[in-house]
Amino acid sequence: MSKNMMSTNKMSKSRTSVSRRGFLRNAVKGSAAAAAAACTTVVAAPPEANALVRPPKPLPPDAVGLLYDSTLCIGCKACVTACKEVNHMPPDVGPAQQGWNAGGGDKPIYDSPVELSAKTLNVIKAYSHGTGATKDAAENGFAFIKRQCLHCADPSCVSVCPVSAMTKDAKTGIVNHDPSACIGCRYCVLSCPFGVPKYDYNDAFGEIKKCQLCKQQLAKNELPGCADVCPTGATLFGRTEDLKAEAKRRTALKVGEYAHFPRGDIAGKVGGQRSGHEKLVEAAYQTHIYGEKELGGTQCLAVSAVPFDKLNLPTNVPENGYPTLSEGIQHTLYAGMIAPATVFAGLAYLAHRNTKNHTDE
Amino acid sequence: MSSHAHEHQPLGGRVLTLPFLICAALVAVAGVILFQRYTQGLGAASNLNDGYPWGIWVAIDVVIGSAFGCAGYVIALLCYILNRGEYHPLVRPAVLASLFGYGLAGLAVLVDLGRYWNFYHMMLPWYAQPNSVMLEVGLCVATYTLVLVVEFAPAFLERFGIEGLRAKLNKVLWVFIALGVLLPTMHQSSLGTMMVIVGHKLSPLWQSQMLPVFFLLTAILMGFAIVVWESVMASLNFRRPMETPVLSKLAGLMLVVASLFVVLRFVDLIVRGQIGQIFGGPQSGWFVVEMVLMISGLALLIPKANRNRSRALFLSASLLLAAGILYRLNVYLIGFTPAVGPWHYFPSVKEIMVTVGVFALEIALYLLFVKKLPVMHAVHPEHG
Numbered sequence: 190m191s192k193n194m195m196s197t198n199k200m201s202k203s204r205t206s207v208s209r210r211g212f213l214r215n216a217v218k219g220s221a222a223a224a225a226a227a228c229t230t231v232v233a234a235p236p237e238a239n240a241l242v243r244p245p246k247p248l249p250p251d252a253v254g255l256l257y258d259s260t261l262c263i264g265c266k267a268c269v270t271a272c273k274e275v276n277h278m279p280p281d282v283g284p285a286q287q288g289w290n291a292g293g294g295d296k297p298i299y300d301s302p303v304e305l306s307a308k309t310l311n312v313i314k315a316y317s318h319g320t321g322a323t324k325d326a327a328e329n330g331f332a333f334i335k336r337q338c339l340h341c342a343d344p345s346c347v348s349v350c351p352v353s354a355m356t357k358d359a360k361t362g363i364v365n366h367d368p369s370a371c372i373g374c375r376y377c378v379l380s381c382p383f384g385v386p387k388y389d390y391n392d393a394f395g396e397i398k399k400c401q402l403c404k405q406q407l408a409k410n411e412l413p414g415c416a417d418v419c420p421t422g423a424t425l426f427g428r429t430e431d432l433k434a435e436a437k438r439r440t441a442l443k444v445g446e447y448a449h450f451p452r453g454d455i456a457g458k459v460g461g462q463r464s465g466h467e468k469l470v471e472a473a474y475q476t477h478i479y480g481e482k483e484l485g486g487t488q489c490l491a492v493s494a495v496p497f498d499k500l501n502l503p504t505n506v507p508e509n510g511y512p513t514l515s516e517g518i519q520h521t522l523y524a525g526m527i528a529p530a531t532v533f534a535g536l537a538y539l540a541h542r543n544t545k546n547h548t549d550e
Numbered sequence: 551m552s553s554h555a556h557e558h559q560p561l562g563g564r565v566l567t568l569p570f571l572i573c574a575a576l577v578a579v580a581g582v583i584l585f586q587r588y589t590q591g592l593g594a595a596s597n598l599n600d601g602y603p604w605g606i607w608v609a610i611d612v613v614i615g616s617a618f619g620c621a622g623y624v625i626a627l628l629c630y631i632l633n634r635g636e637y638h639p640l641v642r643p644a645v646l647a648s649l650f651g652y653g654l655a656g657l658a659v660l661v662d663l664g665r666y667w668n669f670y671h672m673m674l675p676w677y678a679q680p681n682s683v684m685l686e687v688g689l690c691v692a693t694y695t696l697v698l699v700v701e702f703a704p705a706f707l708e709r710f711g712i713e714g715l716r717a718k719l720n721k722v723l724w725v726f727i728a729l730g731v732l733l734p735t736m737h738q739s740s741l742g743t744m745m746v747i748v749g750h751k752l753s754p755l756w757q758s759q760m761l762p763v764f765f766l767l768t769a770i771l772m773g774f775a776i777v778v779w780e781s782v783m784a785s786l787n788f789r790r791p792m793e794t795p796v797l798s799k800l801a802g803l804m805l806v807v808a809s810l811f812v813v814l815r816f817v818d819l820i821v822r823g824q825i826g827q828i829f830g831g832p833q834s835g836w837f838v839v840e841m842v843l844m845i846s847g848l849a850l851l852i853p854k855a856n857r858n859r860s861r862a863l864f865l866s867a868s869l870l871l872a873a874g875i876l877y878r879l880n881v882y883l884i885g886f887t888p889a890v891g892p893w894h895y896f897p898s899v900k901e902i903m904v905t906v907g908v909f910a911l912e913i914a915l916y917l918l919f920v921k922k923l924p925v926m927h928a929v930h931p932e933h934g
């Protein structure tokens with residue numbers, strides 16, 4: 190845009206030598222050419238050479254996160270309850286549960302969330318197919334998936350927030366939300382590639398809610414609620430690098446092998462040492478580690494025996510986060526405000542000269 | 551020079567006409583719904599949800615409404631930057647329409663913001679998050695609205711005879727005119743950049759690094775179209791002579807911009823390898839409608855004679871306007887699929903009534919202003 194603005198400026202400076210009609214035609218042709226050139230450079234250039242893409246952001250070395258192993262998960266939802274407790278979240282009743290779980294007045298009998306919401310930061314969902322007989326089988330089987338914020342290396346929610354209410358901690362990489370800064374524009378909700386942040390539409394003073402990796406627990410050297418109570422180690426806390434190595438070890442395991450599965454904190458520091466357990470590998474792991482590469486990588490990872498698209502996670506996504514594209518455009522056009530300042534100078538010159546020619550305004 | 555004081559005249563006439571009263575009633579209905587929205591939350595008045603956190607209040611009131619407000623932008627560009635004096639009669643009505651378009655887009659933002667009492671954080675540097683495209687849009691739109699107030703001020707000052715201030719303002723007006731061209735160029739293209747980050751959630755028919763270019767082109771196109779539309783409507787409703795000679799020139803420009811848009815849209819689809827999406831992709835029907843509207847609108851303008859016929863001009867402007875509206879709606883709502891889980895969105899009746907109310911307020915204020923202030927170009931006896 191700035192390109193064709195500038196070319197029209199240049200042309201109008203040499204206007205004296207051409208007729209007005211000719212000038213206008215040239216200006217239009219010029220902007221058409223500039224726009225076409227812009228189009229080709231933007232779309233056709235390979236990512237490395239494309240000026241409109243910024244490099245991806247790396248993970249902080251001490252980033253922490255969770256590893257969720259769907260094959261270990263027994264669907265007990267202890268993590269859902271613990272998450273509510275340590276984060277003081279109210280019970281949530283999905284629309285389909287209203288009929289039998291409305292209780293007296295508007296007090297529900299018990300918590301029955303079906304999806305992440307402003308009242309639920311963590312939810313266990315089930316996949317089932319056909320007879321649903323075999324655990325961790327895609328055909329005629331069932332499997333679980335845990336949904337919560339993945340704490341992206343290059344988060345869309347942080348990139349879009351106009352008022353720095355979503356921030357990424359430089360050391361732990363935890364993506365925090367500050368309601369006192371938030372204007373409630375819900376751009377973070379729109380932009381999150383994993384559909385995580387939620388807003389409370391039934392509250393006149395609604396807030397954005399999402400998992401913040403129990404930073405308040407970590408500050409007390411205690412485990413995040415979900416990892417703390419998980420009986421099987423299906424939700425494991427740790428440094429993302431360690432978790433990634435663990436995920437690699439698991440996806441390489443063969444059916445029929447016995448393997449050790451730790452619980453709590455993989456390094457045994459936060460929340461104290463815990464005993465893990467030995468378990469027979471009953472279903473073949475997918476080689477895909479969800480979150481290793483997705484959209485620039487995430488600090489929370491998942492492994493599973495059932496393909497992730499069946500578990501309703503987006504799998505058709507690029508390896509660089511979308512902020513590399515949108516911020517790329519933004520930075521190219523507005524770097525140091527040089528282009529806008531130049532265009533402004535040109536416009537101001539023309540406006541100054543031309544307003545003199547007019548009788549009014 | 552001596553004649554210029556009478557160049558613009560208030561139209562006069564009764565203010566409380568039927569259209570004005572209908573608009574006022576619609577505004578009142580919206581007011582009642584907004585009371586609910588502010589006392590019970592967004593959910594009480596709208597079908598907004600976490601899959602579709604942005605509905606018609608963003609897509610129509612802000613994204614499309616501000617494109618309606620581009621009349622002032624394109625006319626200032628032609629008149630003062632490209633020095634085309636013949637468009638001068640169109641300046642004031644265009645600037646007025648822009649002022650309301652943008653002012654009310656700003657108002658609509660306050661309706662939609664979930665934590666509106668914090669809205670001023672957008673203007674405080676210590677909250678600023680410079681990577682946010684929305685911050686840039688917000689600041690540009692806010693500044694541009696102020697610029698429009700200044701650009702329109704001469705009409706006020708003239709009406710109330712504050713000549714001294716008017717003369718002073720005239721000396722520095724060029725700064726505001728330059729800003730008034732720069733700012734919409736920036737934020738209208740950024741409205742496109744805003745959707746780049748949603749990535750795979752926007753259908754490949756619309757998702758492209760070219761979104762900023764397409765949004766700028768539709769802003770210019772809709773700016774031209776609204777000027778033509780408004781001019782024809784004003785001539786019919788207020789029984790004024792048609793401004794066809796000027797409008798026919800605008801029509802030529804509309805033809806160029808619309809053709810450029812269509813060509814670039816196809817080039818973009820081909821370069822991205824997504825041209826096959828046109829045939830049977832999920833939302834391909836909407837793409838086809840968008841293109842049919844755009845191409846029939848521009849085709850009408852190809853015969854030169856049509857550009858001098860007010861009927862053809864009006865029809866073409868309407869088609870192009872509809873095409874621009876649909877393009878923006880496709881990008882912000884129709885082509886968008888949430889990331890995880892099945893979500894549905896169709897605006898609630900209350901939500902629609904608020905949007906109707908916003909536009910009704912715009913029309914009511916416009917009618918009031920053109921009748922009471924020197925906005926329209928005076929019609930001299932020698933040309934009718």
Ligand code: SF4
Nearest residue numbers: 338339341344346381
């Ligand atoms: S998963 Fe969504 S909410 Fe969580 S950090 Fe990534 S973009 Fe933000």
Ligand code: SF4
Nearest residue numbers: 350371372374375377
């Ligand atoms: S809703 Fe709040 S946190 Fe989310 S982007 Fe807007 S201001 Fe930031």
Ligand code: SF4
Nearest residue numbers: 272311400413414415
């Ligand atoms: S880390 Fe904390 S907030 Fe996040 S899902 Fe686990 S318990 Fe909930």
